[in-house]
Amino acid sequence: MLKGITENAVQSLIASENPSDIQFDIVVIESNKKQEEYAYPCTRTLFPRKKFGFHKYFNLGISKTDSQYICLANNDLVFHKSWASEMLRAFDADPSLVSASPACSIHHPAHGVDLYSGIHEGFEVRKEVAGWCLFFKREMLDITGKLDEGFTFWYSDNDYINTIQKHGLKHALVSSSIVDHLESQTLKSKDEKEQFKLTHNDRFYYEYKWGKRSLFSYLNIKRKLFFR
Template sequence: MQFIDIIILSNAQNESLRKLTMDCLESLISSEDEDAIRFNILVIESANTSPYDFPNCRTLFPKMSFGYNKYMNLGIRKSSSPLVCLCNNDLLFQQGWASAILKAFEETPGLKSASPYCRLNHPARNIPSHSGIKFGYGVRDEISGWCILFKREILKTTGPLDERLTFWYSDNDYAKTLEKYGILHALVTDSFVDHLESQTLAIRSKKERLMMTGGERYYFEYKWGTRSYFSFLNHKRKQFFKSL
């Protein structure tokens, strides 16, 4: 029996978004034989709604302000399985997705992080399905930021996710961190999880989307050495005065 902690972020502000999370959970639970793989599911819910009543599923309602990495770190702390999967809620899990990744871990020495193949995204990036294991750190190529399964042991090397990134560039930072420490990651093209693309983000205002997307770039570029500290501070100063 393999145990996998599944951490899903949700913001079910309306019935449509709640259904999105429900569909995600239903597809996940039916995707594997529970006698072989047991999912410990933790939904981190931002909206004031009811818990999700599914087998092996807990719902947390954080009192702290939203942050993608902050909420994911909370889920990581509240779970303990040797395998961890970080997920958006706008996903549809296909039969045998986890089995395919576990097989890749078993057959590939040193592989400690992997993403599944998205039939909506990867064909457009000229990556065919059933084309083997693709090693690398390319965001939206090898690293599908909407679904990443890794061995918990890597956190002993990398530390927790960087909570200064509140939404955008979280996957880029994950990729850079793995590359920095030489932790092997791959896209498993026999594992299928389809991403429905930023359904929750679409309900936010234009200002909120800009803050959660473009605003993250300055810190990310400063952290990884492509932007000066002065430029980063200048951006923070402009943000401060805009908020007044």
């Protein structure tokens, strides 16, 4: 099922832009170690030996590319026509913009953000920050450094945007760039115990990293999670 979701995302991405105008360098990081190695069409598909980690795999994908712009995308997405063109138009119009997210036609209108309503600057997760699709200038990493590989799954977007804020950089939602999110398809495929591990440790690490929890408290909870 998840393989089919990834295939659909790749197909919608390829169909979203005229290749004579925009060329995508698509890297798929496949985490299913049991799946026979399979190259998703029009991609470079990697089967890393290292254990899954959201930021760990994203850093790997980033290291395999050299384009000016980077898009970090979940596999449960549907890319609409001209989404990337609209994104680039926003960056061209505002040279100080270094990071952005597209709008989701399912999520954002239901949360008070209309499609085609302009550029919305801000740092709120699931509003201006759509963690399922982050688009930024590669040069941003010269300031922020690589993504923190301490985050395995959840709170990755919170850490990403906190880091951008920390360095005084600008992020915005581009409401004319549409990429739909099918909401946690990978997480829903896991059993309850695995879901707990993928989400709760990241929450406590996030609280520790950003000063909301002491190191002792974090290590104590991590030990309990390990033996759960």
